[in-house]
Amino acid sequence: MNWLYALDLIGTLVFAISGVLTAIHKKFDVVGSIVIGLVTAVGGGTLRDVLIGKTPVGWMQDLNYFYAILLAVILSYLFEKHIIKWTKIMFIFDTIGIGVFTILGIQKTATTGLGLPIILFMGVISAVFGGVIRDVLTNEVPLIFRKEIYASACLLGGIVFVTLEFLNLPANFNAVCCMLIISIIRYFAIKKHWSLHF
Amino acid sequence: MNWLYALDLIGTLVFAISGVLTAIHKKFDVVGSIVIGLVTAVGGGTLRDVLIGKTPVGWMQDLNYFYAILLAVILSYLFEKHIIKWTKIMFIFDTIGIGVFTILGIQKTATTGLGLPIILFMGVISAVFGGVIRDVLTNEVPLIFRKEIYASACLLGGIVFVTLEFLNLPANFNAVCCMLIISIIRYFAIKKHWSLHF
Amino acid sequence: MNWLYALDLIGTLVFAISGVLTAIHKKFDVVGSIVIGLVTAVGGGTLRDVLIGKTPVGWMQDLNYFYAILLAVILSYLFEKHIIKWTKIMFIFDTIGIGVFTILGIQKTATTGLGLPIILFMGVISAVFGGVIRDVLTNEVPLIFRKEIYASACLLGGIVFVTLEFLNLPANFNAVCCMLIISIIRYFAIKKHWSLHF
Numbered sequence: 001m002n003w004l005y006a007l008d009l010i011g012t013l014v015f016a017i018s019g020v021l022t023a024i025h026k027k028f029d030v031v032g033s034i035v036i037g038l039v040t041a042v043g044g045g046t047l048r049d050v051l052i053g054k055t056p057v058g059w060m061q062d063l064n065y066f067y068a069i070l071l072a073v074i075l076s077y078l079f080e081k082h083i084i085k086w087t088k089i090m091f092i093f094d095t096i097g098i099g100v101f102t103i104l105g106i107q108k109t110a111t112t113g114l115g116l117p118i119i120l121f122m123g124v125i126s127a128v129f130g131g132v133i134r135d136v137l138t139n140e141v142p143l144i145f146r147k148e149i150y151a152s153a154c155l156l157g158g159i160v161f162v163t164l165e166f167l168n169l170p171a172n173f174n175a176v177c178c179m180l181i182i183s184i185i186r187y188f189a190i191k192k193h194w195s196l197h198f
Numbered sequence: 199m200n201w202l203y204a205l206d207l208i209g210t211l212v213f214a215i216s217g218v219l220t221a222i223h224k225k226f227d228v229v230g231s232i233v234i235g236l237v238t239a240v241g242g243g244t245l246r247d248v249l250i251g252k253t254p255v256g257w258m259q260d261l262n263y264f265y266a267i268l269l270a271v272i273l274s275y276l277f278e279k280h281i282i283k284w285t286k287i288m289f290i291f292d293t294i295g296i297g298v299f300t301i302l303g304i305q306k307t308a309t310t311g312l313g314l315p316i317i318l319f320m321g322v323i324s325a326v327f328g329g330v331i332r333d334v335l336t337n338e339v340p341l342i343f344r345k346e347i348y349a350s351a352c353l354l355g356g357i358v359f360v361t362l363e364f365l366n367l368p369a370n371f372n373a374v375c376c377m378l379i380i381s382i383i384r385y386f387a388i389k390k391h392w393s394l395h396f
Numbered sequence: 397m398n399w400l401y402a403l404d405l406i407g408t409l410v411f412a413i414s415g416v417l418t419a420i421h422k423k424f425d426v427v428g429s430i431v432i433g434l435v436t437a438v439g440g441g442t443l444r445d446v447l448i449g450k451t452p453v454g455w456m457q458d459l460n461y462f463y464a465i466l467l468a469v470i471l472s473y474l475f476e477k478h479i480i481k482w483t484k485i486m487f488i489f490d491t492i493g494i495g496v497f498t499i500l501g502i503q504k505t506a507t508t509g510l511g512l513p514i515i516l517f518m519g520v521i522s523a524v525f526g527g528v529i530r531d532v533l534t535n536e537v538p539l540i541f542r543k544e545i546y547a548s549a550c551l552l553g554g555i556v557f558v559t560l561e562f563l564n565l566p567a568n569f570n571a572v573c574c575m576l577i578i579s580i581i582r583y584f585a586i587k588k589h590w591s592l593h594f
Contacts, residue, residue, distance in 0.1 A: 031547040032538070046447065051244065053253025055449025056508055063511045114254055115261045132335070137528070139537045141337045142230070151229040249442065251451025312452055313459045330533070339535045340428070349427040 004175060008104060009068050011097025012059075014090065016041035016072030017083060019134050024080060026138055030073075036134055037076070038069050043130035048105050048122045052112050095186050099179030101127040102154045103161055116162065123158040124151055149189045157182035202373060206302060207266050209295025210257075212288065214239035214270030215281060217332050222278060224336055228271075234332055235274070236267050241328035246303055246320050250310050293384050297377030299325040300352045301359055314360065321356040322349055347387045355380035400571060404500055405464045407493025408455075410486065412437035412468030413479060415530050420476060422534055426469075432530055433472070434465050439526035444501050444518050448508050491582050495575030497523040498550045499557055512558065519554040520547055545585045553578035 019040025023033035042059045049057035059065035076083065083090070105126025109119045128151045135142040143150075161178035165171070217238025221231035240257045247255040257263035274281065281288070303324025307317045326349045333340040341348075359376035363369070415436025419429035438455045445453040455461035472479065479486065501522025505515045524547045531538040539546075557574035561567070 026537075029545070031545070031551075035547075050248055050446055051253065051255055051258065053255075055253075055447065055451075056510055057447055057449075060447065060510055060514045063513060066511070066513050066517075112254055114258055115264070117261060117264050118258045121264075136334060136532060137538060139337065139535065141224075142335060149227070149229070151233075155229075248446055249451065249453055249456065251453075253451075310452055312456055313462070315459060315462050316456045319462075334532060337535065339422075340533060347425070347427070349431075353427075 003172075004100060004104065007096055007100045009064055010093060011100045012041045012065050012068045013072045013075075014093040014097050015130055016069045017076050018090065018094065019130075020073055020076035021080065021083065022134065022138065024076065028138075033076070034069075034073050036137060037072055039137060040130045040134040041065075041069055041072070043133040044101060044126045044128060045105065045130075047129045047133075048109065048126045051125075052109055052114065052122065054108065054112075058108070095183045096179060098127040098150070098154055099157060099175075099182045102158050102182065103175050103178055106158055106161060120155060120158045120162065123161075124154045127151075127154040149185065153182045153185040153189070156185060201370075202298060202301065205294055205298045207262055208291060209298045210239045210263055211266045211270045211273075212291040212295050213328055214267045215274050216288065216292065217328075218271055218274035219278065219281065220332065220336065222274065231274070232267075232271050234335060235271055237335060238328045238332040239263075239267055239270070241331040242299060242324045242326060243303065243328075245327045245331075246307065246324045249323075250307055250312065250320065252306065252310075256306070293381045294377060296325040296348070296352055297355060297373075297380045300356050300380065301373050301376055304356055304359060318353060318356045318360065321359075322352045325349075325352040347383065351380045351383040351387070354383060399568075400496060400500065403492055403496045405460055406489060407496045408437045408461050408464045409468045409471075410489040410493050411526055412465045413472050414486065414490065415526075416469055416472035417476065417480065418530065418534065420472065429472070430465075430469050432533060433468055435533060436526045436530040437461075437465055437468070439529040440497060440522045440524060441501065441526075443525045443529075444505065444522045447521075448505055448510065448518065450504065450508075454504070491579045492575060494523040494546070494550055495553060495571075495578045498554050498578065499571050499574055502554055502557060516551065516554045516558065519557075520550045523547075523550040545581065549578045549581040549585070552581060 016037040020033045020037035022040070023036035028036065042057075042065060045059060046057045049055060102123040106119055106123035108126075109122035114122075131150075132142040157178040160181050161174050164174035164177060214235040218231045218235035220238070221234035226234065240255075240263060243257060244255045247253060300321040304317055304321035306324075307320035312320075329348075330340040355376040358379050359372050362372035362375060412433040416429045416433035418436075419432035424432065438453075438461060441455060442453045445451060498519040502515055502519035504522075505518035510518075527546075528538040553574040556577050557570050560570035560573055
């Protein structure tokens with residue numbers, strides 16, 4: 001599925017940009033910004049690979065991810081003022097990113113023979129834990145624990161993906177459905193101020 | 199040792215409940231509470247398995263741990279007000295939990311051929327690092343670094359366990375001794391306000 | 397290269413001392429101080445080994461690192477007041493430490509067949525991430541993201557080392573050059589208040 005690989009690189013780029021902008025906003029120096037950008041982009045996949053024992057972790061074996069992050073750093077410093085205004089475009093690509101990360105996380109974990117709940121869990125981890133590590137490193141309480149139903153959207157998207165795969169529908173179709181579900185949930189969550197407090 | 203496995207699951211449940219209650223107290227949403235519950239329960243064993251290279255990490259290969267955590271989340275939300283009052287029962291099970299985690303951590307690391315100090319260290323890590331990760335994720339200075347002699351109790355219990363094993367005494371007896379030592383130290387530490395500041 | 401091994405142990409000792417002193421300063425108890433000392437000393441190498449899949453992590457397989465940390469804890473408590481005054485000596489050994497950690501990190505990662513940017517990145521990680529984990533555990537925003545050009549110095553030193561290795565110059569000479577570069581950059585960075593904010 002080459003379009004998933006392309007979207008994965010774009011997701012990595014967008015996640016890295018959002019990480020670098022956070023770091024610049026916090027007055028980190030260049031090195032700090034690169035680390036925060038990198039961690040935001042590949043932190044989730046890194047944790048997944050370490051937990052399931054697929055090391056060296058995936059992004060380290062394909063330099064395209066590294067170059068995507070490098071490009072993100074350059075773009076962030078060059079177009080900082082502009083990018084901050086593109087909230088809608090960034091939101092769209094960020095949503096595509098978590099969808100792709102969820103799908104690829106599920107696919108990679110599925111090759112290990114672990115149980116279905118763990119596979120779904122690793123899908124969510126891949127999508128959201130980069131942001132968690134970013135927040136820990138910048139000394140914030142991780143955003144996803146408080147605000148958005150970010151992780152829940154990934155979980156639901158993941159369940160849809162796994163169900164469709166189980167029904168032997170075409171993988172491309174399943175991936176698109178998963179990403180649509182995640183996008184729709186996130187859109188309405190923000191529009192209607194959904195949250196999951198009991 | 200099937201009773202150790204049973205206590206391990208109970209320890210996981212109790213650790214997860216204490217994590218979920220912390221998260222509810224901090225007004226995290228459901229997803230955040232699940233993550234904090236899970237991390238508190240299996241974070242120590244996860245770090246141990248990653249460090250000694252036993253991946254996929256243990257709890258991911260046995261869904262009973264996952265179900266224990268799920269049960270903990272449900273119980274926490276249903277009986278939140280009650281559980282908070284059961285401080286003594288929670289304390290007892292928490293103490294059993296760190297004892298079991300220490301023993302199992304030592305046993306698992308012993309299979310790797312690493313040196314004795316590392317084996318003991320991994321026992322302590324298994325018992326206490328779930329709480330450390332919980333505290334880092336909720337943006338607190340880890341409690342064990344300041345207050346209780348939690349980790350020291352695990353270390354002493356571990357030394358007793360390893361010594362008795364070395365003397366070829368029956369494994370069940372050694373495990374009970376280890377857990378008794380940890381319980382007694384924790385009991386007196388709280389009763390007498392022991393601490394380890396110099 | 398036996399002198400590198402000796403300097404690695406000395407670097408571990410000095411990093412551990414600086415970690416323990418930080419913990420004492422924050423009123424952590426003994427266990428907390430040991431953990432912070434250990435994490436500061438071996439956290440970077442641990443993360444590197446986990447990411448590149450060389451587990452059990454290196455320092456756990458050679459008890460000399462453990463004993464260096466133990467010695468650091470004892471020295472820190474015995475000579476706390478004195479060591480704090482030895483800022484110049486500590487600075488020199490700390491600088492030697494990050495140089496050695498960078499070189500050994502590069503050498504170890506080079507054996508995995510990963511790409512050059514990743515090899516350099518792992519060199520920097522080895523040198524600086526112990527301090528990052530220390531800062532996260534003590535609830536500080538990691539220092540290297542804000543203040544010094546610590547990580548940049550390691551990166552430049554690493555590039556010099558790799559270039560000289562590529563030119564097939566003697567390994568000892570390359571290592572010395574790398575450490576000199578790092579020392580000179582750090583010296584002038586502090587002397588001239590260099591920073592990397594844009």
